[in-house]
Amino acid sequence: MSFYDPPPHLVSGAVARALEEDLGALGDLTGALVPDTARLEGQIVARAEGVLAGRACASEVFGHVDPAIAVEWARGDGVDLTPGDRIASVAGPARSVLTAERTALNFLSHLSGVATITRRFVDAARGRTQIRDTRKTTPGLRSLEKAAVRAGGGVNHRASLSDGILIKDNHLALVSVSDAVKAARTLWPGRPVEVECDSLTTVEEAVAAGAELVLLDNMTPDDVRTCVERVAGRATIEVSGGVTLDTVGDYAATGVDFISVGAITHSAPILDIALDAVIR
C-alpha cells in the first residue's frame, strides 16, 4: 500500500457501488452489440495538465468487471501529467473494457482533479506553509479524496469528528474556550486541541488555555501576521476561510503552519482523462 492509496476496503467499497450504479439490472445493453470474441486495446491518456490520482480505484474497476482485463500502468499517483501523456495501457475482451471504461475514468478524472487543484495551491504557497484539506468532502468519497490530496502534495487534517478536536464558533456559543479545552484534557487526554478563532482576543484565550493549534478563520493576511507574531511559537497556526489561488501566497508569506482549503475537495473540477482505442 502506497502512501497515496486509501485503505483497500474503502477502494473496493466505492468501486462496487459505482459499478452497481452503472451496470444496473440488465448490464451493458450496448456492449452486447459488439462481437462476443472481439478484443480491445486502449490507452488511458491525459487530455490536460495536472496530477494523477485514483490508480488503485481504476485498477479495482477493471479487475472487478473482468479479471481478464490487463492494465499496465505507466504513471503512478502523485506524478505530473501533460496533455497526451499515456497513463496506462488496457487490453482485454472488448465488451469488458467498454463496460468498465466510464467508471474507471470517473474515478481517475475526479480524484486527479482533486490532486491537481491541491498541487496548484501547494505550488502557490511556495513551500512556506502546508496545504491541508477539510471535512468539506464529497459525501461517500472522503477517504479517497484525502488520499488524492496527499497525491497532490497536500496534507490531511482530521478525517472525521472522531479524529481530532476542533472547537469552532458554534461550540463557543455554548461553552467558553477555557472550559472547552479543560474538558478536552479530561475526556480525551493525549490528543491535541485546536480552537477556531475569529479575533486576536480568542487567539490569546486559546493559547492561554493551552490549545496546541489555533485556526484563524476568515482573517486578512495582515491580521494573520499579527496573530503569528503574538502567538510566537506557543501554538501551531492554521488559516482557513475562502483562501483562493490568488490569495494563498499572501497567507503563506505570513508564516502560518497550515492553510486549509475546502475547495480542493468540494469544488475541484475533473482532470480530463480519456480512454483511446488503439487502432492497429
Added chain:
Amino acid sequence: MSFYDPPPHLVSGAVARALEEDLGALGDLTGALVPDTARLEGQIVARAEGVLAGRACASEVFGHVDPAIAVEWARGDGVDLTPGDRIASVAGPARSVLTAERTALNFLSHLSGVATITRRFVDAARGRTQIRDTRKTTPGLRSLEKAAVRAGGGVNHRASLSDGILIKDNHLALVSVSDAVKAARTLWPGRPVEVECDSLTTVEEAVAAGAELVLLDNMTPDDVRTCVERVAGRATIEVSGGVTLDTVGDYAATGVDFISVGAITHSAPILDIALDAVIR
C-alpha cells in the same frame, strides 16, 4: 416523493455512508465538550446565488443523527436562492445539531452546486433545447446528482449502461453502425437506439439504419446545423462534447433537441450554504 427526489433507499444509503465517514469510531469528540443539556437553534442560509437541491438528503442526515432535531424547510428543491436566503431552520440538542451540521451541509452544497450550474446552462439555452446530464457523475452519487439536475431544470439521459443504448466510437471500431442497430433491434427490442456520430457520413448511416437518436460529438455549431438540416426530423438530435456556458447558446440555436453536458455533474463547484447559530 417529489419529482426532484432520488429514490429513498439511495438517499438513506448515501447518508448512512456519509455519517459513518464523519462519526468514525469514537463519534464527535468536540461535541462532547459542550454541555449535555444545551440546545442549539440555527438557520441554514445561502451565501451565494443559485438553485437549491438535496433537501431529502439533509433531512435524512438530521433525522439519522437524532430524531429530536426539528427541521423546518423554508424552500424546496428547484427554488432560486439569493445570498442570505433562509433555506431552513434547525433546532435541537446542541451536540446532535453540531454533529450533523457538516454532513448535512456537504450534501446541500454539493447537490445545490449541481442544480445551480445546470440552471445556468438551461438559462443560456433559452428554452430552445433541453440540457441533459451524462454518465460522467461522481462515483456513488449518480442518482442524487441526476435528481439535482432535474431540480436545476435539466433532464436525465440514461441512468446506467442498462438504461439505454448508446453506440459510441469505441463500439464502432468493432461493429458497423447498421449491424449494431440491427443487433439492438433483436436483442433489446422496444428500446430507442442512439448512435454517436463524429461526421455527417455517420449521421446518414445512423439515420438510414433507423436509429431514433443521433449524438453529435465534438462538432462546431455550423456542422451541427448542417446535420440538423440533413436529418430533417427523421431522428432526435443531441449534441455533446465540451459545450460550455459560452457556447451553449450557439448550439441551442441550431435547433437540436438535447445538449448533454458532463460538467454539470463532474465539475460543479459547490453552492456556498452555511448553518448560522441563532443567538438570542
Added chain:
Amino acid sequence: MSFYDPPPHLVSGAVARALEEDLGALGDLTGALVPDTARLEGQIVARAEGVLAGRACASEVFGHVDPAIAVEWARGDGVDLTPGDRIASVAGPARSVLTAERTALNFLSHLSGVATITRRFVDAARGRTQIRDTRKTTPGLRSLEKAAVRAGGGVNHRASLSDGILIKDNHLALVSVSDAVKAARTLWPGRPVEVECDSLTTVEEAVAAGAELVLLDNMTPDDVRTCVERVAGRATIEVSGGVTLDTVGDYAATGVDFISVGAITHSAPILDIALDAVIR
C-alpha cells in the same frame, strides 16, 4: 411475531432488496406523471382460491415506500381465500401507493402460492401424516417460503445444512451408515440423525445404527408400507421423492410420519392477487 412470520430482519432485508430492484436509479418514472397531491384508495383482493401468506412482507413494502400509506388487513396469514375476498384496504398518496403496488403483490402472490399448494398437499394427506418442506427453496427466500409453508399447514424440515443431520446417498458413497451415525454422535451430540434410504437394507442399517429418522427416497407406497412395518416404531419415517397431489394420499395411508415435498417451494405457481383502485 406470529408463528406464521419469518424473523423480522429477513422480512426487511428481502423487502429492501425487492424495492431496490424495482425503484432503480431514477425511481418511478410513471408515478411522477400523476398529480403530486392525488390520493389513492385500493383493495387488495384475491382473484383465485387459496391460502394467504406474506402479510408481514407486504406491510413492510408499503411502510418502506411511504409511512403515510395506511394498510388495514382484513385477513391474516394461513386464512382461506375465495375469489373476490378482500385481503386488505390500502390508502395513501397516489404516487406512493402506485410505486409500492407491484412489489407488495409480488410478495403476497408468491408466498400465498406456496401456502396454497402446501394446503392442497396437507388436505390430500387427510391428517394421516405431516407435509414437510425441503431445502429446495427459491434462492434468497428460504425463510419466507418456510413461513409460508407453515401458513399452509405444513411443517418445516431443517432450515439449513447447519440445522439438522441428513445423511444422503452422496454421503453414503464415501462413508458407511454406521460410521456416519457414529461420527454424528461424537461431533454433534444431542442432535437427531436422519438417514436417506433407498432400500429396506439401508433402512435396517440406519435403524440398527440408531438413527432417529429414516428418509425413504423414491419408493413406491407398497415399499414404504413394508418399511413402516419393519421399522415398527423404532424410528420416525419420512417419505420423499416426486410425491404429487395424486399420490400423496397413498403415501399418507402407509402410516409414515412425514412426507416432504420440494415442489411446494420450488414449483409453486403464484396465487392471483390484485390491487383494485376504489372509484368513488
Added chain:
Amino acid sequence: MSFYDPPPHLVSGAVARALEEDLGALGDLTGALVPDTARLEGQIVARAEGVLAGRACASEVFGHVDPAIAVEWARGDGVDLTPGDRIASVAGPARSVLTAERTALNFLSHLSGVATITRRFVDAARGRTQIRDTRKTTPGLRSLEKAAVRAGGGVNHRASLSDGILIKDNHLALVSVSDAVKAARTLWPGRPVEVECDSLTTVEEAVAAGAELVLLDNMTPDDVRTCVERVAGRATIEVSGGVTLDTVGDYAATGVDFISVGAITHSAPILDIALDAVIR
C-alpha cells in the same frame, strides 16, 4: 459476459445470500461426517427436457464454497436439454462439493425452469411475435430471471419502474391519457411512452397523444386484431393479461409486436436437474 448473463455483482450477491441461508451458523453438519480427505466427482445432469440457464450462478456457488472445486461445463445457457444430458462435470474435495450441491442446483433448476417455460411460449408464437417478461418476478431475483428469459428466447420489458414509462389503469384513474403523455414528454424526454389500454377508445387516445407503444390488456384475439388494424403501424403493440400456452398462438397470429407473460417468471416450475456422483 455473455448476453445471457446477469451483471456479475447481482450474481455474486444472490449467491452469497443463498449460501448464507444454507450454511447457517455451524456450516454443513453432515459434510463433517465424511472423511476430510475424500474427493468427489459428479455430473450435473438434466432429468427433464428444457433449456439451460443459471450457469454463471452455479459457477459462482462452487467457486465461493471452495476454489478447489473444478467445474467443466458441457453446455451453455440457452441450449436445449433432453433427459440424461450432461450439463457439467464437477470434481473436488468431497465435503465442499456436498456443501455446494443443493445451492448450485437450486439456481440452475429455478432459472432453467424460467428459460424452459419461456421457450415454450416462444415456440408457440412461431416467430410471429416476441415474448416479453414483466415486473412480476420473484422478489430479489429479477435480474437473474430476466437473463433466464433471454436464454429462453424471450426479450426483456422494463427492468424497473425507473426503466420505462408504462401508464396503467390505476394511473389513468388519476390523470388523462393526453395529460400523462404530455407530462412524460416534459419530465422524461427521449424515452418511449407506453399506455395500457382496455378498449379501442383508449387505444385511439393513446395513439393520438403520441404514445410509442400501446399495451392491450385482457382483450380477446379478435379485439386485438381490430386494434392492430386501427393502429396501422402508428405505434408498437403489446398484448398482456392471462395469455397461456393454449392461447398464445392465436394472439401471435393477430400481428402484435409483443406478448408479455407474467407466468414465465412468477409461476415457472423448476427444470429437474441433479448432481450424480460418479462411481468408479
Added chain:
Amino acid sequence: MSFYDPPPHLVSGAVARALEEDLGALGDLTGALVPDTARLEGQIVARAEGVLAGRACASEVFGHVDPAIAVEWARGDGVDLTPGDRIASVAGPARSVLTAERTALNFLSHLSGVATITRRFVDAARGRTQIRDTRKTTPGLRSLEKAAVRAGGGVNHRASLSDGILIKDNHLALVSVSDAVKAARTLWPGRPVEVECDSLTTVEEAVAAGAELVLLDNMTPDDVRTCVERVAGRATIEVSGGVTLDTVGDYAATGVDFISVGAITHSAPILDIALDAVIR
C-alpha cells in the same frame, strides 16, 4: 473446510469488519513511516500454554490486507501449545505485515482463549461427560466462538433460537410443561425438546411430557445425582448454572450427559500470542 472452521462467509465478514475498525479512514499512519520496499519476516508464537483456534480468521486477515503476504502454518486448530511454540511463519511487504499484525493476533488470541478454557473444562470432566457451550457468546462472534469450542474439545449446543427448543423458567411462567411440549410436537415436529428444570418435580413433569432432554439449572451435584437416578435413561440430562473448573469434576461424576458452561465463551481470557520479527 475442517470441522474446526466456521462457515467461510462468517470468517470473511468478521475479518472485514475488524479490518475496517483498525484501518480507519486514512489507513496505517505509522506503517507509512517505514521504507516502501522493506520486507518483514516474523513468527507467530505462543507466549502461554493453551489450545490453538482461529487459524482461518488469521489467514483471512493476512490475505485480505495483502495477498503478497505468505503465511505458513506450523500448527492447526485444536492443537496444544506450550510457551515458545511457533504457530506460523509470516513473510511479506513490511507495511502490509505490520498493518495486519494486530487484527490477526486479536482473532487468534481471543479464539485460542476460548479453546483453551474449553479444554480445561473438558480435561476436568475426565471424559465422563461432554462440555457444551451456550448462547452466552460475544455479540457478533457466536459462530467463531462455537468453532473454537469444538477446537477445545467441547461440543455445540444450539447456535440460535432457531436451532433448538429449550423451554426455560421464563417460558414456564406463561405455559405449563406439558402444554409447551405438546405445542412443540405440533409446531416443530421432528425436533428434540429440552426443558429447563430447577426441581425434581419439574424433571418428572418434563420426562412425563416426553421431553428428550432436561436441563438441570443451578442444582448441587447431589441433587443432580438424584435426578439422574430418577430419570434412569428416559431423557438426556444436561447441567448448567455457574459450573466452574473447581466443581465440574463433581458434576461430571454424577453421570450427566452434558455440562454447559457460559464462561467458556463469555469470560474467556485471551491466550497470549505474539508476532516476533525475525532478525537475520
Added chain:
Amino acid sequence: MSFYDPPPHLVSGAVARALEEDLGALGDLTGALVPDTARLEGQIVARAEGVLAGRACASEVFGHVDPAIAVEWARGDGVDLTPGDRIASVAGPARSVLTAERTALNFLSHLSGVATITRRFVDAARGRTQIRDTRKTTPGLRSLEKAAVRAGGGVNHRASLSDGILIKDNHLALVSVSDAVKAARTLWPGRPVEVECDSLTTVEEAVAAGAELVLLDNMTPDDVRTCVERVAGRATIEVSGGVTLDTVGDYAATGVDFISVGAITHSAPILDIALDAVIR
C-alpha cells in the same frame, strides 16, 4: 448522545448482527410455544458488583425486536452496581421480550464487564495516572468496548491505525527513531508522535527526536521511575505491558501520565446481569 455512548450506527450495526445470529432462519422456536397474547414484565438486575455499560445497545435490541417493548432505565452507563440493583424494567409482549432477552443481556454483561475491570484499574491507580485502553479489543466490538472503557473511568488511546502514530519495536527494526519521527512530521503533520521504548536509550532518542509521547514497554516500576526523571516533562509518558491489578498501583506511583492495559478489553470477564420475570 452521551459521552459514554458509541456512535449510533455502530450500535445499530452490532445489534443487527447479534440478532441475526440469534434469530436464525426460523426465529424463536420456543417463543412460539407461549400464548400469542401473553405479556411479560421483567427486571434487569445486577447479580454482582460492578459498573454498568451497554445501555444504548440493550435499548436498541429491545426496540429492534419489537417497538412495543417498553424499557425504563433505572441506571445509566458509568454507574456503580451492587448485587440486586435494578438496572431497568422491561414490559411487553411475552414472545418479544423472551426473544430479545439473551441478546440484550449479552451486550450488557460483556460491556459492563469491560467497564467493571476498567474501574478496578482506575481505582487501583488512585487518581495518580489515567488508565488507557489499547487496540487489543474483541474483533468487531472495538468502538463499543472503548465506550465501555470510558464508562469505567478509563480514557481512550487511538481507535485505529488511522487515529494515531505509534512507532513500535517492529517498526524500529526497519527504520531509526529519528527517521521515523521525521517522516511522521512530513507525512502527517499536526499529529502527536508516540514511540515505544524498551530502554532508556530509546527513550532518549525518542525525546531528542521530538516525540510527544513515549511508551515504556515491559519495564519494572523502578526503570519507569528512572525514565520519568530523565524525561523530566519533555514528553508525555505511558506505560504498558502486562500491568495487573496487583502492580498498577506501583506503576501509577512513578508519576507516569498513562498506563495502558490490554486486559480491560481482551480479557474482561462478564458482569453477571439477568432478566428476572416479575410474578404478580
